[in-house]
Amino acid sequence: MNLADHWLFSYQALARHRLRSAMILLAIAMGVSSVLLLTSIGEGARLFIEQEFSGLGSKMLIVLPGKKETTGSAPPIYGTTPRDLTIEDAHALKTIHSISHVAPIIAGTATVSNQSLSRDIIILGTNIDMFTIRNLTLKQGSMLPKNSESRATQVCIIGAKLAKELFKNNSPLGQWLRIGEYKYRVIGLLEQRGESLGLDLRDMAIIPVRSAQILFDSPALFRILLQLKQSEYETSTIVQVNKVISQRHEGKADITIISQDAMLSAFNKIIVAVTASIGAIAAISLFVAGILIMNVSYISVSQRREEIGLLKSLGASAKEVRQIFVISSLVITSFGTLAGLVFSYSIVFIIHANFPNIPLAIPWWSTLSAIFMSFIIALLFSWLPANKAATVDPILALRG
């Protein structure tokens, strides 16, 4: 029997039991779809993050206080720090030629209140450079003063959500806000941009870095953001930054420098791992579809006993009978897999067309592995029933 005949013969047999075949097809299609759609969420998240990073430009370096001596692990978010990084350190970095912007950052939580309304939020102390480096723009009002690093001016820029929560529908510009024990005048309103690298900029207040030093009563910087003039300068700049800091820190470069690439690849690794494990969990449904294939194949073998006996009397060997049943599973699996692929890709396409903000993308590797898995499962689970078919005694089967 050649392959085309095998497929035709199986197809005819499957078409005979329309409902049963449709059920298996559905099970496989669901298995394939669940793998594809669940991994598409993970992949979507990965692409989203990649996009966020590229929005920042590839010229950013992050300097963290403290140094982890073990290399090769994921970049630490907080270093352990024997010596604080200070505004003066940040200032010193400006002498490096390849650096265009330096933004020292102090971060902390504080209670912000306007009359009786109050909220606990993250306060960022920084300077104007921060706005350039992170592509932040104002919707209304004015920037932080240029001398944010030297003078503790009592002004702040707030996010949209914070403004709405504390000032309702009134304009917050020019109003006084109490942050911790100090009062700040609202001079600007951030453009609504949503979340950026885990910081919800809508619910945040930005104050001059010197003011933050006073507010939190500590000279220690949370981190320093650097923007390079050109991304090619990255390696040489890292060397220089280490040199400048070690001069200032008694010969020790006790800082950790994270480049955009390092961060991105760390994120990538994590998310791909998460996506793969979600996919593996989704693959359980493919496995269940396989068990269904096995069940139905067993039923089919006992229902087609007479036919198997006939085929043997017509000169089909045990091997050919086995092939007939295995190929029959493969035929239904191909249709099921195809249905699953069409369904998943359509869903993703439709969501894309209607809600372009929701990041969904089916990764190529999950498509391949879903196809591969469904065929492996079909082979695996039809093998035993097919073997049973192959051992049917033609004489008994034909006797009916």
Added chain:
Amino acid sequence: MTDSAMIKISNFNKTYQVGEQPLHALKNIQLNIKQGEYLSLMGPSGSGKSTLLNMIGLLDRPDTGQYQLQGENTELLTEEQRAQLRRKHIGFVFQSFHLISRLTALENVELPMMLAGVKPKFRREKASELLSELGLGNHLGQLPKQLSGGQLQRVGIARALITEPKILLADEPTGNLDQRSGQEVTDILERYNRNGITLLVVTHDIALGQRAQRRLNMLDGEIVSDTGLQANTAKYYGVNL
């Protein structure tokens, strides 16, 4: 016996375990069949007719004994080789037709050639030719449920003949048919026998059995009479029976 026999069976024995009692289905069977012979095999139920037919058709193996088909010893062949041999030399016609209900008359007839891997165009032509020859030219695309008993058996015969086998094994070919259809089927089988195919018919029907030139009678697993053998033996001994 002459060496030209296409089927040479010697010392066939087969025992089935039925309950606690061993059932001796075949006892020391000796049978030689020449190309083109027309044989009927008769006997009461349980006499071993069907068992012998299945052995000749290579569907079953004897416990002991030798079987030569077209000069080839079959005892040591693997299942695959026996399937090949069956496909090449043997056509089965069944009492209950055993057509595949989802396939059309044409597709049912094509089936053995499909299993043999013959190209669709060629086997389709041959199958429709054969069906037309058997008077079913207008029923090629019909499903078994749309055909009468006589027509079903003619499809069954076409399926058995399409691979041009040397031997046609028919197990009660008219058993499920009315008188007229039965006669038609018998005529067809005998026509092909006249054209050279070896025909072995297992039947309860005495009238059908009597039509064969050589008539075998079985009882309790033994061939108790064989007109061919008697004639030969008689000739050998110069006795006129």
